[in-house]
Amino acid sequence: MEAEKKHQQQQEEQGENKCLIPGLPDDIGMECLIRVPHEFHSNMKSVCLKWQYLISDPSFYHQRLRSNTAEHLVYQIQPTHVMIDDDDVINSSQKKQKHTQHNTPPPLQYGLTIYNATYQTWQRMIPNFEIPIFCQCVTLQSCGNSKLVLLGGWDPKTLEPVSDVYVLDIIKGWRKGASMSVARSFFACAVVGGTKVYVAGGHENQKNALKSAQVYDVDKDEWGVLPEMEEERDECMGMCWDDRFWVVSGYGTETQGRFRSDGECFDPATASWSKFHNLWPFQSLSPKYNTTSTRGGKQCEWLWFLGNEQQQQQQFEHEEERRCSIVQLPNSVIGSVSVTTLGLGDHQCNQKVFLMSGNGSSLKKCNDCESEGAFILERDTSNGNTKWHHVHTPLAFSGFPYSTCHLLI
Known part of the structure; x- marks a missing residue:
């Protein structure tokens, strides 16, 4: 031997x-x-x-x-709709009925879904740990060592916020990252500077809104503490703009569900926060959904994906001098959507954005689709012209994603 x-x-x-x-x-x-x-x-x-x-x-x-052979991968933190039991696929309603018969509620489960926009395929990644519910996912793009980072969320069993961090190195695989100093969920999160992930706000295990903020150096696997924000901000949106970390809207502990119109910006160069007013006009809608920050041509943009009713609610422009562009949602899409930018297409003005809706839209009549709600937008940034392409979505991948991000691999 x-x-x-x-x-x-x-x-x-x-x-x-x-x-x-x-x-x-x-x-x-x-x-x-x-x-x-x-x-x-x-x-x-x-x-x-x-x-x-x-x-x-x-x-x-x-x-x-x-060589232009890299693939566009969309990662989504998404509720799992199917389970395998005795070699049979059971849908969510059957699963709920089965648990009801045993007087136990169906477990709340989230998974990591990957949509390959290059080959138009769907798959679910099953890591060797249980993915926290409502965890945030962000990506760090590099030429040869890209990473996906999962942060925070709820423990699937206790439904309590967690401080867990998991890192998927595209070459080396999964590893457990250093934990956040505070367990938090529904917080703002964004990559700034290519190697650092900033987090702020959200809520802790008593459902109190947070002001605290941290920064994670992914390569060093180390967390640093940032100054607190001026306001509590639960269910806020995080984005990177001009190499700064923006935390938009959110609500305080005593005003739960009423989203603020202002936001705060952290500048790593000065290690300080600045507050900005009149950033978000929708008191009942979180900017985490329906919006994404992107680069259109040579300048940054904040894209708002709105239906007719939402556009009528818009009452003011930004106080800050930065560009916000409104994109009309497809007529079949109602309510909140999760969006992420796929980057530029065939030429520098051809921008692509992936959008996922949680509602079963009126396009359900599609002959070869079990479910609807996913689209890819092609947008000409030079004139604002848009074209929507429906994405075939199997039933198992049709749930509304809590967090979405993109990698070119």
Whole structure:
């Protein structure tokens, strides 16, 4: 047995000197391998040591970006609609009925959904830990070592806020990150400066709104404490703008559900907060949904995705001199949506945004779709013209996502 293992090891070591793909020059072999979809990369590592070393090296993903073969992946924290029981798929209503018969409420479960916008495929990632309910997800994009970070949320069993942090290194896999100093949920969160994640506000285990803020250095796996905000802000929106961390709207402990019109901005250069008024006109709507910050052409934009009724409620412009653009939602979409920018398309003015709605829209009549509510917007930033494309969404992936982010891999 020992001799067989030694012989196998020798063969693998000898294989390191062979071509990437037998019979092809390595440059042609590389062109083939970088075109394999990302979901198969873990399997490719098992083919041989040379492939394992190649796919574990950041230069492989850098080459995918340079050659335009990288894929647009949308990550979503989403309620799971199906479960497997005795090899049968049970939908959410059947699952609820089953638990009702045993006098126990159905467990609240969230999963990590991945929509591949390049190949138009859906899949659910199952990590080796239980994903907190309502956790935030953000991405750190780099040429060869991109990361997905999950932060906070509720414990699925106790429904109490948690301080947990999980990091998915696209090359190395999952790891448990350093925990936040405060367990929090429904907080503002954004990546600023490429390697740091800022969090602020939300609520703790007594459902009291928070003023506190922290910053997470993902590479160092270290948390730093920031000065407190001026106001309590539960269910607020976080975004990066001009290399600063913005916390928009939210509500205080005593005014739950009535969203503020102001916001606060943290400048890492001065390590201080500034307050801005007249940022958000909708008292009953959270800016976390229906909006996203993005870059249109050479300037930053804050996109608001609104229906006709919401547009009629808009009563004022921003006090701050920055651009806000309103995008008309498809007529079939009613209520809140979760959006994330996919970046620029074929040319510098062709912007793409992924949108997910939780309502079963009037487009349910689609012949090949079990469910509706997902769209990709193509927007010409030079003139504001928009075009919506419906995204086929299987029933298992149709739930409204609490948090959404994007990576180009």
